[in-house]
Amino acid sequence: MGKSKEILGIDVGGSGIKGAIVDVSNGELLTERLRVDTPQPATPKAMTSAFKDLLDKFNYKGDVIGVGFPAIVRRGVALSAANIHEDWIGTSISKLWGKASKKKVYALNDADAAGMSSVSFGRAKKEDGVVIFLTIGTGIGSAMFVDGTLVPNTELGHFYMPNGVKSEHHASSKTRKENDLSWEEWAARFDEVLAQVERLFSPDLILLGGGASKKFDLYSHLLHTEAKVLPSALMNEAGTVGAALYAYQRAKK
Ligand code: BGC
Numbered sequence: 001m002g003k004s005k006e007i008l009g010i011d012v013g014g015s016g017i018k019g020a021i022v023d024v025s026n027g028e029l030l031t032e033r034l035r036v037d038t039p040q041p042a043t044p045k046a047m048t049s050a051f052k053d054l055l056d057k058f059n060y061k062g063d064v065i066g067v068g069f070p071a072i073v074r075r076g077v078a079l080s081a082a083n084i085h086e087d088w089i090g091t092s093i094s095k096l097w098g099k100a101s102k103k104k105v106y107a108l109n110d111a112d113a114a115g116m117s118s119v120s121f122g123r124a125k126k127e128d129g130v131v132i133f134l135t136i137g138t139g140i141g142s143a144m145f146v147d148g149t150l151v152p153n154t155e156l157g158h159f160y161m162p163n164g165v166k167s168e169h170h171a172s173s174k175t176r177k178e179n180d181l182s183w184e185e186w187a188a189r190f191d192e193v194l195a196q197v198e199r200l201f202s203p204d205l206i207l208l209g210g211g212a213s214k215k216f217d218l219y220s221h222l223l224h225t226e227a228k229v230l231p232s233a234l235m236n237e238a239g240t241v242g243a244a245l246y247a248y249q250r251a252k253k
Pocket residue numbers: 014069070071072080082083109110111112135137138139140141142155157158168
């Protein structure tokens with residue numbers, strides 16, 4: 001098991017569940033990235049059936065599947081549920097989706113997955129020191145690396161800003177859209193989030209992923225961190241690639 005380097009990676013998000021077969025030796029996608037909608041409410045039952053629908057679109061012959069999941073994930077079990085149904089808390093993604101797919105499923109936090117692909121194949125490849133990867137989407141996800149090693153489940157979207165609001169509610173893409181904020185207004189808020197992140201961790205590099213990272217040129221001049229801030233070069237596929245890579249590494253052990 002785990003010898004093949006062609007692994008199905010799945011990225012579970014607040015609005016869509018996306019997957020592709022990935023060559024984990026170079027991070028390249030071997031198939032198109034396919035997608036199903038994330039059901040609402042996003043209960044374990046409804047999401048398992050969406051996961052199966054996505055799986056049916058692939059003729060995947062491998063033994064292992066990697067899943068990036070939008071929650072704290074420890075040993076394959078979801079331990080939080082900010083943007084999915086609370087019934088996920090305490091549910092083993094590995095067991096539930098392992099049974100549904102008859103494959104070995106390795107799950108990790110979605111932002112940790114996306115960060116892993118940047119560290120292995122993308123912009124943070126040669127970076128040592130503290131690298132913080134932030135995904136800006138429905139929530140704010142985070143991945144922290146110290147000399148290339150992941151510190152999992154950092155959840156930097158969930159600390160409280162000085163105004164008492166959670167950082168992801170202060171400056172996610174969802175917040176920007178719901179409050180009709182201009183890029184300037186949103187960037188001012190996001191800059192405040194980065195200031196807190198910097199105060200806490202003094203990172204050497206901050207990488208941005210998720211929807212808002214594609215518009216980096218619109219607001220990069222409005223950010224004032226000491227650390228270098230860059231958009232992740234891998235963009236959309238980062239979570240899928242990282243999930244596949246994680247499964248490969250875990251299956252090898
Ligand atoms: C969740 C994180 C997730 C992030 C991005 C947050 O609300 O708590 O686990 O990584 O959203 O999906």
